Amino acid sequence: MLHFDLLKTEGLARRGRLTLNHGVVETPVFMPVGTYGTVKGTLPRSLQEMGAQIILANTFHLWMRPGPDVVQRFGGLHGFERWPGPILTDSGGFQVWSLAGADGRGRKISEEGVHFASPVNGDKLFLTPEVSMQIQTVLDSDIAMQFDECTPYEVQGRLTTEAEALLSMELSLRWAARSRDEFARLVNRNALFGIVQGGMFEPLREASAAALADLDLPGYAIGGVSVGEPKDEMLRIMAHTPRLLPAHKPRYLMGVGTPEDLVQGVASGVDMFDCVMPTRNARNGHLFTRFGDLKIRNARHKEDTQPIDATCGCHTCHSGFSRAYLHHLDRCGEMLGPMLATIHNLHYYVDLMGGVRQALDEERFATFQQQFKADRARGV
Numbered sequence: 524m525l526h527f528d529l530l531k532t533e534g535l536a537r538r539g540r541l542t543l544n545h546g547v548v549e550t551p552v553f554m555p556v557g558t559y560g561t562v563k564g565t566l567p568r569s570l571q572e573m574g575a576q577i578i579l580a581n582t583f584h585l586w587m588r589p590g591p592d593v594v595q596r597f598g599g600l601h602g603f604e605r606w607p608g609p610i611l612t613d614s615g616g617f618q619v620w621s622l623a624g625a626d627g628r629g630r631k632i633s634e635e636g637v638h639f640a641s642p643v644n645g646d647k648l649f650l651t652p653e654v655s656m657q658i659q660t661v662l663d664s665d666i667a668m669q670f671d672e673c674t675p676y677e678v679q680g681r682l683t684t685e686a687e688a689l690l691s692m693e694l695s696l697r698w699a700a701r702s703r704d705e706f707a708r709l710v711n712r713n714a715l716f717g718i719v720q721g722g723m724f725e726p727l728r729e730a731s732a733a734a735l736a737d738l739d740l741p742g743y744a745i746g747g748v749s750v751g752e753p754k755d756e757m758l759r760i761m762a763h764t765p766r767l768l769p770a771h772k773p774r775y776l777m778g779v780g781t782p783e784d785l786v787q788g789v790a791s792g793v794d795m796f797d798c799v800m801p802t803r804n805a806r807n808g809h810l811f812t813r814f815g816d817l818k819i820r821n822a823r824h825k826e827d828t829q830p831i832d833a834t835c836g837c838h839t840c841h842s843g844f845s846r847a848y849l850h851h852l853d854r855c856g857e858m859l860g861p862m863l864a865t866i867h868n869l870h871y872y873v874d875l876m877g878g879v880r881q882a883l884d885e886e887r888f889a890t891f892q893q894q895f896k897a898d899r900a901r902g903v
Contacts, residue, residue, distance in 0.1 A: 524542070524543065524544050524712060524713070524714065525541065525542070525543055525665075525666070525713075525714035525741040525742065525773075526541075526542040527539060527540070527541050527542075527741075527742070527771065527772055527773050528540045528542075529770065529771060531883055531884065531886075533883055533886060533888045533889065534790065534888070534889070535765070535766060535790060535791055535792040536551075536789050536790050536792065536879075536883060536888050537550070537551070537774075537789075537792060537794055537883075538550070538551070538880060538883035538884060539551075539773065539794055541773055541794075541795075543577075543609040543665040543666065543713075543714065544609075544665050544712060544713060545601060545607065545608055545609045545610070545665050546576070546577075546607075546608045546609050547576075548576045548577050548609055549576065549880055550773065550794040550795060550880075551785075551788075551789045551793065551794055551795070551796070551876055551879050551880060551883075552576055552577060552794070552795055552796070552876055553785060553796050553797070553798075553872045553873055553875070553876045554575075554576075554577050554578055554579050554611060554795065554796065554797040555570060555575050555578050555579070555797075555801070555802070555869050555872075555873075556578070556579045556797055556798065556799045556802065557578050557579055557580050557604070557606075558579075558580065558581045558584050558799075559580075559581070559584050559585065559588070560580050560585060560594075560600060560603060560604040561604060562578060562802065562865075562869070563802050563806070563865065564802065564805070564806070564858075564861050564862045564865040564866075565802075565862070565865055565866060565869065567604070567605055567606045567607075569838070569866055570606075570869070571607075571608075572838070573837065573838075573866070573869060573870040573873050573874075574870075574873050574874070574877060575608075575869070575873055576608060576609065577608060577609040577610065577611060577665070578606060578608070578609075578610055578611075579610070579611050579612070579613065579797050580600055580604075580610055580611075580612050580613075580662070580664065581612065581613050581615070581618065582612045582613055582614055582615045582655055582658050582659055582662065582668075583613070583614075583615035583618035583619070583650070584618065585600070585612075585658070585662065586615065586650075586658050587641060587642070587643045588643060591657075591658050591661040591662070594661060594662060595661050598663070599661070599662055599663030599664075600612075600662045600663060600664060601663065609665040609666070610662075610664045610665055610666075611664060611665065611666040611667075611668070611797075612659050612662055612664035612666070612667055612668065613668050613777075614655045614659070614667070614668040614669055614670040614671065614702075614718075615650055615655050615658075615670065616655075616668075616670055616671040616672060616673050616695075616718075616746075617673050617746075617777075617778070619637045619639060619650060619672075619673075620672070620673035620675065620750070632672065632694075634694070634697070635649075635651055636649055636650050636651030636652070636654070636670075637649070637650050637651075637672075650670070651670065651701075652669070652670040652698045652699075652701040652702040652705060653701065653702075653705040655669075655670040655702065656670070656702055656705040656706045656709060656711070656715075657705070657709065659711075660706075660709045660711045663713065664713060665713050665714065666713065666714050666715075666716055666742065667706065667711065667713060667714070667715050667716070668715075668716050668718060668744065669695075669698065669699045669702035669703070669715060669716065669717050669718055669740075670698050670701075670702050671695040671698055671699070671718045671720060671746060672691050672694050672695050672698070672720070673720070673746060673747055673750060674687075674688050674691040674692065674695075674720050674721070674722045674747045674750075675750060675751070676722070676723065676750050676751040676752040676756075677751060683722055683723075685722075685724050685727065687722075688720075688721060688722030688723075688724050688727055689721075689724075689727055691720060691722070692720045692721045692722070692727050692730070692731050695718065695720045695731070696731065696734050696735070699717045699718070699735060699738060699740075700738060702715065703715060703717075703738055703740065714741040714742060715740055715741060716740060716741065716742040716743060716744050716773075716775060717735040717738060717740045717742075717743050717744070718735075718743070718744045718745075718746040718747075718777070719731045719732050719735060719743060719744065719745050719746060719747075719764055719767070719768070720746055720747045721747065722747060723752060723756050723759075723760060725759075725760075725763050728760065728763060728764050728767065729767055732764065732767035732768055733767070736768070736769055740772075741772065741773075742772050742773040742774070742775065743768045743769070743772060743773075743774060743775070744774075744775040744776070744777050744795075745760070745761070745764045745765065745774070745775070745776045745777060745793070746777045748760055748761065748776070748777070748778065748779060749777075749778040749779055749780060749798075757779070757780075757784075758784075758787065761776060761779065761784075761787070761788055761791055761793070762787075762791045765788075765791050765792035765793050766791075766792055768792075773794045773795060774792060774793050774794045774795065775793070775794065775795035775796075775797075776788050776793045776795070776796055777797065778797065778798055778799075779796060779798055780796075780798050780800065781800065782811055782871070782872070782875055782895075782899065783896075783899065785872070785875065785876070785879075786875070786879065786892055786895055789879055789888075790888075790892060796876075801865070801868035801869050801871070801872045802865050802868065802869065804868060805861055805864035805865040805867070805868040805869075806861040806864070806865070808820040808853050808860075808864065810831050810864055810867060810868060811867075811868050811871045811872070812831060812832040812835065812871065812903055813832055813834055813835070813871075813898050813899070814832070814898055814899065814901045814902060814903050815899050815900070815901065815902040815903050816903075817831060817832075817846075817903045819831075819846060819849045819850050819853055819864065820850070820853055820854075821850075824846040824847060824849070824850040825847060825850055825851075826847050827845060827846035827847050827850070828845050828846075828847060829845065829846055830843060830844065830845060830846070831844075831846060831849070831867050832867075832871075832903070835867065835870065835871065835874075836870070836874070837866055837867045837870035837871070837874075838863075838866050838870075839863040839864070839866050839867040839870075840867060844863055849863060849864060875895075878891065878895075879891065
């Protein structure tokens with residue numbers, strides 16, 4: 524089940540409400556990434572306390588470990604990982620792309636699907652649209668993604684050509700239809716999203732979006748960005764693609780990105796975002812704040828009594844953990860350090876989207892965007 528209400532617009536920015544089997548999601552929304560059925564370093568309770576509405580998991584990795592049979596014993600992923608709210612699962616297409624390596628030889632793509640070796644034990648595996656839908660049905664994710672081919676930005680050290688991107692995009696369209704048909708055959712009670720591909724070529728993005736709209740899926744994602752392209756290329760595709768998608772259905776930008784990317788994405792008409800950046804950067808001592816980014820490993824924080832951000836209401840800042848203490852934990856390799864940093868970064872992203880929604884509710888998103896830019900430029 525999926526129901527999407529478009530509540531308000533301001534320019535291209537949209538304020539919506541997404542009703543799913545496991546709860547209601549207010550959009551625009553940031554979705555923390557929990558690849559293996561856990562958002563690294565964070566308790567499900569902590570995610571709920573910070574206001575996370577929906578999280579991600581990954582079909583490919585859960586297929587590898589622990590396997591669908593194990594998850595099925597718990598009635599699906601919600602029971603397995605003890606998360607009560609909505610879950611979105613990626614189809615595995617991105618992971619198959621990432622396994623290919625720089626030379627593209629770590630996989631073999633055919634019309635039927637993708638042959639590759641398991642990164643866990645080397646077993647020969649074959650992933651198809653049908654297999655991806657079968658796994659996602661067992662996972663019982665509220666939103667399942669079609670199986671697609673993620674078009675690379677470069678192939679063997681050269682830029683992907685438009686002809687190559689066309690072939691890849693058309694294959695993803697055929698796989699989208701097969702994903703839809705298998706999803707229906709399985710009588711999956713959740714929702715299936717299609718994924719717009721086409722590389723860095725705007726006409727291909729337009730063709731992909733039009734063909735996917737004809738499939739009349741419950742929602743649509745923009746894929747094939749943040750795959751090694753320069754930032755200005757990503758921003759160009761992000762600005763061009765959302766308006767091509769049906770206005771009455773949710774729009775999801777996959778794998779993006781910085782706080783600035785999220786706010787700009789909202790301004791371009793995107794409703795849903797995910798990215799590993801807040802959690803991955805936290806584990807590397809890179810913290811996001813209202814007033815710019817802070818690198819806790821810098822020696823200047825050794826005796827700093829301030830919290831990460833005095834205006835932040837996360838557990839880490841609100842409880843008075845100092846920059847000096849986080850610096851110390853990082854230097855000592857203590858696991859509490861990345862845990863506290865992760866709580867802060869995720870809270871910042873979730874809270875940022877809350878601020879965006881409030882600004883849209885109050886018809887002042889343009890003013891919010893200007894203040895956001897000024898604050899972030901100020902520096903900590």
